Amino acid sequence: MSTAARTWLRPSTVRWGLVIAVLALLEFACRAGLIARITMVPPTTMLDAAWQVLADPALRTSVLTTLEEVLIAAVLSIVVGILAGLCLFRLSWLKRLADPILSAWYAVPVFIFYPVMIVLFGIGERPIIAISFVFAVASMVLSTVTALECIPRALLKTARLMRLNPLQRFVHIWLPAALPHLVVGLRLVLAYSLIGTIAGEFILSSIGIGHDIAFSYDNFMTARMYGLIVIVIATSFLLNYLLSLLIGRLGGSVRVLKGVSGG
Amino acid sequence: MSTLPTKLPAGAPASGTGVGLRIEATGLVRRYTRADGTVLQALGPLDLALEPGEFFSIVGPSGCGKSTMIDILSGLASPDEGSVSADGVPYRGVPDGVGLVLQEDASFPWLSVRDNVAFGLKRLARRPADLAERVDHALEFMGLADFANARPAQLSGGMRQRMCIARTLVLRPRFLLLDEPFGALDQQTRLLMGDELLRIWRETGATVLLITHSLDEAAMLSDRVGIMSARPGRLLEVLPTGWTRERDSTVASTPAFGALTGHLWERLRGESMKSMRGGV
Numbered sequence: 001m002s003t004a005a006r007t008w009l010r011p012s013t014v015r016w017g018l019v020i021a022v023l024a025l026l027e028f029a030c031r032a033g034l035i036a037r038i039t040m041v042p043p044t045t046m047l048d049a050a051w052q053v054l055a056d057p058a059l060r061t062s063v064l065t066t067l068e069e070v071l072i073a074a075v076l077s078i079v080v081g082i083l084a085g086l087c088l089f090r091l092s093w094l095k096r097l098a099d100p101i102l103s104a105w106y107a108v109p110v111f112i113f114y115p116v117m118i119v120l121f122g123i124g125e126r127p128i129i130a131i132s133f134v135f136a137v138a139s140m141v142l143s144t145v146t147a148l149e150c151i152p153r154a155l156l157k158t159a160r161l162m163r164l165n166p167l168q169r170f171v172h173i174w175l176p177a178a179l180p181h182l183v184v185g186l187r188l189v190l191a192y193s194l195i196g197t198i199a200g201e202f203i204l205s206s207i208g209i210g211h212d213i214a215f216s217y218d219n220f221m222t223a224r225m226y227g228l229i230v231i232v233i234a235t236s237f238l239l240n241y242l243l244s245l246l247i248g249r250l251g252g253s254v255r256v257l258k259g260v261s262g263g
Numbered sequence: 264m265s266t267l268p269t270k271l272p273a274g275a276p277a278s279g280t281g282v283g284l285r286i287e288a289t290g291l292v293r294r295y296t297r298a299d300g301t302v303l304q305a306l307g308p309l310d311l312a313l314e315p316g317e318f319f320s321i322v323g324p325s326g327c328g329k330s331t332m333i334d335i336l337s338g339l340a341s342p343d344e345g346s347v348s349a350d351g352v353p354y355r356g357v358p359d360g361v362g363l364v365l366q367e368d369a370s371f372p373w374l375s376v377r378d379n380v381a382f383g384l385k386r387l388a389r390r391p392a393d394l395a396e397r398v399d400h401a402l403e404f405m406g407l408a409d410f411a412n413a414r415p416a417q418l419s420g421g422m423r424q425r426m427c428i429a430r431t432l433v434l435r436p437r438f439l440l441l442d443e444p445f446g447a448l449d450q451q452t453r454l455l456m457g458d459e460l461l462r463i464w465r466e467t468g469a470t471v472l473l474i475t476h477s478l479d480e481a482a483m484l485s486d487r488v489g490i491m492s493a494r495p496g497r498l499l500e501v502l503p504t505g506w507t508r509e510r511d512s513t514v515a516s517t518p519a520f521g522a523l524t525g526h527l528w529e530r531l532r533g534e535s536m537k538s539m540r541g542g543v
Binding site: 152153154155157158160161162163164168172173176177179 | 337339357361362363365367368369371373382383386434
């Protein structure tokens with residue numbers, strides 16, 4: 001295969017090529033009237049609508065509110081999830097107790113508890129954060145337990161042989177050895193926090209992007225609805241990108257970490 | 264496998280005989296409590312005396328307590344009864360000058376080969392001034408200089424094990440414990456690694472205790488071979504091999520080697536049967 005062909009057939013080139021092709025097709029279909037304007041607007045109009053949303057102070061506040069809720073839920077899930085995971089790892093009886101609950105966690109649609117959250121936390125951001133936290137925390141707990149259980153005993157023995165103190169063991173052995181699985185947990189927490197927040201706002205809230213999307217949908221504001229959807233997707237990509245940067249700073253490149261976990 | 268230097272470079276792990284520790288274990292007993300509350304005696308009572316600079320191997324049936332014994336001798340575990348001393352000084356916990364190479368891959372996959380080898384030195388309370396030089400020498404000594412910047416995942420199993428040995432050697436142990444270090448390697452690599460181990464032993468003068476399932480390996484490498492009983496492990500017999508210090512894997516082709524391994528198997532066969540019947 002020639003060098004030029006190899007460049008064109010690189011996965012990243014093909015991926016971006018497919019995305020651009022689909023967007024171009026949608027643009028054409030929308031502008032040619034093959035798709036009704038009430039159903040979908042052309043991608044360029046979506047981008048324009050997203051820009052207008054960000055330029056509108058009221059809607060910008062809405063976006064920032066959602067972002068704040070996502071970040072609070074994610075940080076809470078990470079902190080509580082890691083601590084709970086550590087407890088489950090250290091206390092085998094507690095793990096035996098929690099195992100069936102954690103296994104069934106995602107079999108229960110947590111959004112049915114939203115009314116309970118309103119009763120507990122009132123109206124506003126707090127029930128949204130609570131439902132988002134409940135949705136996300138289990139993935140961090142499970143990832144933490146898996147991460148700790150997957151650390152080879154030989155590494156821990158080596159740490160003891162080298163007479164590392166507890167802090168050195170944590171920093172130089174436990175953390176880097178657990179990082180590949182913790183990274184999976186962090187990614188899931190971010191995804192679940194975003195899903196939980198948007199879905200919570202969508203169903204019952206009167207604030208945030210989720211609510212604005214539902215409002216736009218109910219009032220046939222199709223362009224604005226798609227603009228908001230673009231913002232949600234962009235936020236998701238941005239959060240994942242920032243997480244990758246953080247991982248890079250913590251323990252080397254993501255490529256190496258994948259190697260560690262056998263991926 | 265790359266060619267290895269035959270001489271220990273200057274500044275490498277301590278050389279010459281006489282630096283090895285004299286190890287003495289008396290009446291070692293170790294018990295475990297099972298999940299159902301019953302007590303299982305895994306080891307002992309076991310007495311063992313290793314001369315300074317001696318190469319001693321232990322063979323025994325599966326589950327006889329070899330790894331438990333090595334955990335106790337390295338200071339990773341405490342005996343329920345008995346004591347261990349180094350040069351006459353009793354110890355509990357990992358003492359100075361003790362190094363252990365495990366059967367399992369103990370490399371740190373997130374570090375380069377060089378950083379793996381330097382890991383223990385960098386964490387010493389008093390970091391040696393010649394750290395880089397010692398690491399370079401250890402890498403060269405173990406034939407890993409060309410792979411210093413590689414990650415462990417890029418190395419073969421034998422090279423990873425050599426890296427772990429280098430990481431232990433760079434700390435200049437006076438008592439080197441090897442728990443089935445070549446267990447995961449193929450036969451040819453095992454033979455070559457055996458020769459390397461003999462070279463390291465000669466050059467460093469450390470006291471070496473090797474735990475192995477391979478009778479050939481024990482007979483080829485050791486000054487003396489200890490045969491352990493089925494659980495609870497005790498020393499049934501200690502057999503001197505009679506090899507000179509300058510030996511290598513070619514001793515395996517001598518008639519004395521055949522007689523030695525034959526005797527080892529004769530003593531071990533019954534114990535292995537007991538272990539199998541005991542469901543170990």
